[in-house]
Amino acid sequence: MADDPTRLRDYGLQSERLLWPTKGPSKFEEELGVEELEQALGITTLAKAVRWAQTKSMWPDTFGLACCAIEMMSMVGSRYDLARFGMEAFRSSPRQADLLIVSGRVAHKMAAPLRQIYDQMLEPKWVIAMGACASSGGMFNNYAILQGVDRIVPVDIYVPFCPPRPEALMEGIIRLHEAHMAGVPPAYDRKQVAT
Amino acid sequence: MSDWTKVPGHISTKEEHGETTVVVERAHVRDACAYARDELGFNVLIDVVATDYLGWDRKGVSGYIGTASGRDLNTPMTQGLQALPDAKPARFSMSYHLLALQQGAPRVRLQCWLEDGDPIDSVIPVWPAADWLEREQYDLMGIRFHGHPNLERLLMEDDWEGHPLRKDYPIGGEPVRFSPAE
Amino acid sequence: MSTTRSHVGRARRWPIVGDPIYEGSRIPRRVPTVLDVPPALHETDDIMQVNFGPNHPSTHGVLRLIVDLDGEQVVGLSAVIGYLHTGFEKSMEQKTWWKAITYPERIDYLGYQNNELVFVLAIEKMLGIEVPEKATWMRMLLCELNRIQSHLVYLGTSALELGAISMFWYTYRERETILDLSELVAGQRMHTRYFQAGGLAEDIPSGFFPEARKFVEIMPRALDEYLTILDRNQIWLERTQGVGLLSADDAIALGQSGPVLRASGVDWDLRRDQPYLAYDQVDFRVPVYTGGDVYDRYRVRMDEMAESVKIVRQCLDRLERMEGEPWIADDRKVVLPPREELHTSMESLIHHFKIVTEGYRVPAGEVYVAIESPRGESGCYVVSDGGPRPWRVHFRAPSFAALQATATCSGGALIADLIAVVGSLDAVMGDVDR
Numbered sequence: 001m002a003d004d005p006t007r008l009r010d011y012g013l014q015s016e017r018l019l020w021p022t023k024g025p026s027k028f029e030e031e032l033g034v035e036e037l038e039q040a041l042g043i044t045t046l047a048k049a050v051r052w053a054q055t056k057s058m059w060p061d062t063f064g065l066a067c068c069a070i071e072m073m074s075m076v077g078s079r080y081d082l083a084r085f086g087m088e089a090f091r092s093s094p095r096q097a098d099l100l101i102v103s104g105r106v107a108h109k110m111a112a113p114l115r116q117i118y119d120q121m122l123e124p125k126w127v128i129a130m131g132a133c134a135s136s137g138g139m140f141n142n143y144a145i146l147q148g149v150d151r152i153v154p155v156d157i158y159v160p161f162c163p164p165r166p167e168a169l170m171e172g173i174i175r176l177h178e179a180h181m182a183g184v185p186p187a188y189d190r191k192q193v194a195t
Numbered sequence: 196m197s198d199w200t201k202v203p204g205h206i207s208t209k210e211e212h213g214e215t216t217v218v219v220e221r222a223h224v225r226d227a228c229a230y231a232r233d234e235l236g237f238n239v240l241i242d243v244v245a246t247d248y249l250g251w252d253r254k255g256v257s258g259y260i261g262t263a264s265g266r267d268l269n270t271p272m273t274q275g276l277q278a279l280p281d282a283k284p285a286r287f288s289m290s291y292h293l294l295a296l297q298q299g300a301p302r303v304r305l306q307c308w309l310e311d312g313d314p315i316d317s318v319i320p321v322w323p324a325a326d327w328l329e330r331e332q333y334d335l336m337g338i339r340f341h342g343h344p345n346l347e348r349l350l351m352e353d354d355w356e357g358h359p360l361r362k363d364y365p366i367g368g369e370p371v372r373f374s375p376a377e
Numbered sequence: 378m379s380t381t382r383s384h385v386g387r388a389r390r391w392p393i394v395g396d397p398i399y400e401g402s403r404i405p406r407r408v409p410t411v412l413d414v415p416p417a418l419h420e421t422d423d424i425m426q427v428n429f430g431p432n433h434p435s436t437h438g439v440l441r442l443i444v445d446l447d448g449e450q451v452v453g454l455s456a457v458i459g460y461l462h463t464g465f466e467k468s469m470e471q472k473t474w475w476k477a478i479t480y481p482e483r484i485d486y487l488g489y490q491n492n493e494l495v496f497v498l499a500i501e502k503m504l505g506i507e508v509p510e511k512a513t514w515m516r517m518l519l520c521e522l523n524r525i526q527s528h529l530v531y532l533g534t535s536a537l538e539l540g541a542i543s544m545f546w547y548t549y550r551e552r553e554t555i556l557d558l559s560e561l562v563a564g565q566r567m568h569t570r571y572f573q574a575g576g577l578a579e580d581i582p583s584g585f586f587p588e589a590r591k592f593v594e595i596m597p598r599a600l601d602e603y604l605t606i607l608d609r610n611q612i613w614l615e616r617t618q619g620v621g622l623l624s625a626d627d628a629i630a631l632g633q634s635g636p637v638l639r640a641s642g643v644d645w646d647l648r649r650d651q652p653y654l655a656y657d658q659v660d661f662r663v664p665v666y667t668g669g670d671v672y673d674r675y676r677v678r679m680d681e682m683a684e685s686v687k688i689v690r691q692c693l694d695r696l697e698r699m700e701g702e703p704w705i706a707d708d709r710k711v712v713l714p715p716r717e718e719l720h721t722s723m724e725s726l727i728h729h730f731k732i733v734t735e736g737y738r739v740p741a742g743e744v745y746v747a748i749e750s751p752r753g754e755s756g757c758y759v760v761s762d763g764g765p766r767p768w769r770v771h772f773r774a775p776s777f778a779a780l781q782a783t784a785t786c787s788g789g790a791l792i793a794d795l796i797a798v799v800g801s802l803d804a805v806m807g808d809v810d811r
Contacts, residue, residue, distance in 0.1 A: 211742055211744075239632055239634075240632050241632065241756060242771070244771045247769070248768075251762065251768075292745055294747075296629065300647070323404050323409035323781075324630065324631045324632030324781060326408060326410045326781060327777060327780075327781050328777075335466075344407055350462040350810055351459060360467055366468070367464075
């Protein structure tokens with residue numbers, strides 16, 4: 001995080017701070033605080049702006065597997081509108097998708113295509129394990145089902161229940177947005193497994 | 196009601212729970228199915244099911260023990276029981292569920308018994324619907340169908356070893372840790 | 378091309394005779410489920426093999442089609458399934474009968490109520506217990522609501538794939554109302570687990586009937602709306618009429634059932650011809666069309682939705698008079714006793730303990746029960762050894778049979794028609810792969 005460009009100077013842009021590097025915060029900034037000033041005036045750092053933009057149009061990949069996919073489709077419906085988050089554009093091609101919502105039970109036969117789809121997505125990418133089967137294998141503790149999709153892809157958010165209500169999935173998505181806005185890196189940077 | 200004794204390879208007929216189960220010899224399964232379709236009018240193949248009866252009459256399978264005469268109050272383990280399940284003729288049973296599109300929806304179950312490794316004729320020439328049904332039973336139970344044009348694994352991966360639905364195949368999965376102490 | 382070629386509610390019943398849709402049989406010779414590339418095209422370089430991989434945008438789940446194309450025309454087709462194989466049958470062998478009821482719902486995850494029903498009916502058939510009337514009618518009501526819900530999803534996704542994208546939002550609007558009803562009754566939108574061996578898990582809550590009445594009023598208007606949007610749309614008609622033909626003989630030979638069979642001209646519906654629950658006491662029609670194409674399957678499902686609304690209305694009329702009646706059978710060996718009794722009766726306590734820990738025992742035997750699910754004949758073959766766990770459970774999946782017909786329906790189709798055909802067969806991959 002220390003290397004993230006945070007000030008205009010890091011981008012080679014002129015400002016009074018550039019001309020007077022040792023200036024420190026002005027009286028105005030001291031009273032208001034840098035963060036509030038930025039918020040009040042709508043100034044932000046580039047990284048935060050980029051994260052905001054990514055959050056507001058995080059396009060999911062069409063990866064509906066089983067019953068959870070039906071609830072995911074319900075979320076796209078008009079009652080639990082997903083378009084208000086800018087996410088109604090489900091991309092079929094993983095090259096154009098940001099978010100992989102693994103919705104449904106993952107059989108071992110499907111694990112290879114799943115990993116391939118995940119690899120084809122471009123950074124930054126996030127994974128939501130939707131439902132009990134994707135999070136941990138669910139009620140199917142047997143020869144056929146992968147016990148949790150985090151064995152093969154790093155997962156950011158786990159949404160429990162069988163199947164989760166559309167509101168539950170929306171909460172998962174909103175938490176993902178908040179985490180990303182706060183600067184939490186995607187799972188492939190955080191986790192040591194399955195990257 | 197149809198006269199089941201005329202079916203080629205007929206061994207026995209049983210009526211239970213309102214259903215007819217006709218046991219035929221394994222070698223005559225295809226002829227029996229053709230007879231059922233042409234002579235008796237059962238024109239729809241609903242399902243092809245194999246059942247593995249390994250361990251059926253071993254003690255402890257169903258959790259109870261009984262005497263031939265039923266309940267014996269003097270033997271503690273026989274409290275509240277029914278009779279022992281009857282022994283089966285062979286390890287696997289193949290059931291063909293048939294339906295006739297007629298008044299009253301007559302159904303029948305043509306059943307034959309086979310051991311592990313016995314070949315059985317495919318009924319694809321009688322009903323093309325048997326294609327995937329038999330492939331599924333081959334995949335999950337390991338029963339080879341003679342004359343099937345494409346006997347490959349259907350539901351499991353192509354290189355999977357073993358036949359999952361057999362009784363000697365473990366359920367798989369993994370032990371679940373319910374607390375950090377385990 | 379402005380009028381349909383068939384009519385609803387034909388007076389004549391099975392067997393259907395008439396002009397066949399095509400001559401002879403189009404079932405592929407070598408392997409019935411594989412369309413082989415004609416030998417003449419083998420040598421040329423014109424064939425392109427395309428993989429409609431398990432992850433593809435038409436929302437039918439994880440079906441893989443390996444398609445050989447000559448230009449835009451499909452000359453070879455084979456389907457690879459198994460990407461959702463869950464091992465239901467083996468999992469259910471490990472659980473007691475009570476716990477195993479949770480599993481079948483997830484098999485056909487759109488017609489979940491029907492899968493649950495067929496398993497519970499199989500258990501009850503072997504146990505020989507009698508289900509009270511209230512439970513029977515409520516089960517029928519829920520299954521018909523489930524049928525409407527499943528057909529709405531079919532309509533929405535099928536239209537979405539063909540380009541009529543806005544249908545998705547219209548159908549899901551009504552679907553949300555149905556799911557609200559499920560939530561009102563059973564506490565969960567999908568996979569309600571509301572049926573128990575012997576009846577229902579709990580009594581019907583009091584607010585249910587007014588809400589269901591409201592739904593029954595709005596649904597016919599919604600159906601008219603869908604017909605207005607789609608049925609005279611020239612693009613829809615051109616993309617669905619004459620596409621994906623399946624004759625009656627081929628449909629029977631391929632083991633089809635449900636809307637696919639009825640759209641091919643075979644007048645067969647298990648609700649009328651082998652009545653289960655209380656279907657012989659309600660009045661409904663069975664839509665049959667003779668075109669055998671995608672359009673007729675769509676019309677069959679639309680008409681079925683209208684008929685289901687009629688059945689739901691009749692069930693409501695009947696159920697509203699049954700307030701206070703028992704909702705589950707009285708057999709204490711199978712059904713949990715009411716909790717108040719546990720404080721006073723020793724036998725109830727023992728029964729409760731035995732049922733919860735060990736599970737009720739189902740007498741030895743084998744049974745096959747079939748019902749009419751939204752996809753066709755859904756059946757459950759159960760073998761019991763007399764113990765607390767099933768010995769073998771097998772589900773006859775209507776989508777499995779429907780997918781087998783893909784190769785036959787797609788002969789000579791263009792690739793865009795292939796999408797329409799697969800959508801019209803309405804295969805749910807959970808049902809196919811089990």
